[in-house]
Amino acid sequence: xxxxxxxxxxxxxxxxxxxxxxxxxxxxxxxxxxxxxxxxxxxxxxxxxxxxxxxxxxxxxxxxxxxxxxxxxxxxxxxxxxxxxxxxxxxxxxxx
Numbered sequence: 001x002x003x004x005x006x007x008x009x010x011x012x013x014x015x016x017x018x019x020x021x022x023x024x025x026x027x028x029x030x031x032x033x034x035x036x037x038x039x040x041x042x043x044x045x046x047x048x049x050x051x052x053x054x055x056x057x058x059x060x061x062x063x064x065x066x067x068x069x070x071x072x073x074x075x076x077x078x079x080x081x082x083x084x085x086x087x088x089x090x091x092x093x094x095x096x
């Protein structure tokens with residue numbers, strides 16, 4: 001029973017860690033983009049990078065899930081959630 005609880009806890013911690021790391025990486029990228037003179041073009045670069053990294057992390061997370069590596073899968077699947085959602089919001093605000 002203890003092993004199941006500790007595994008579930010590790011999966012939750014990895015998922016939350018993925019969300020936090022993804023958000024921090026996106027904040028770093030968008031901060032660099034905002035510091036430039038051509039904000040609108042760099043926002044596109046950050047958004048494109050977020051989407052590409054999101055696809056790659058999602059695929060790697062799916063592969064880890066299939067290999068029964070649940071903790072790694074939780075981290076990788078949660079990693080792109082915040083950057084992709086925030087990039088969509090920034091693109092909407094910038095271009096709509």
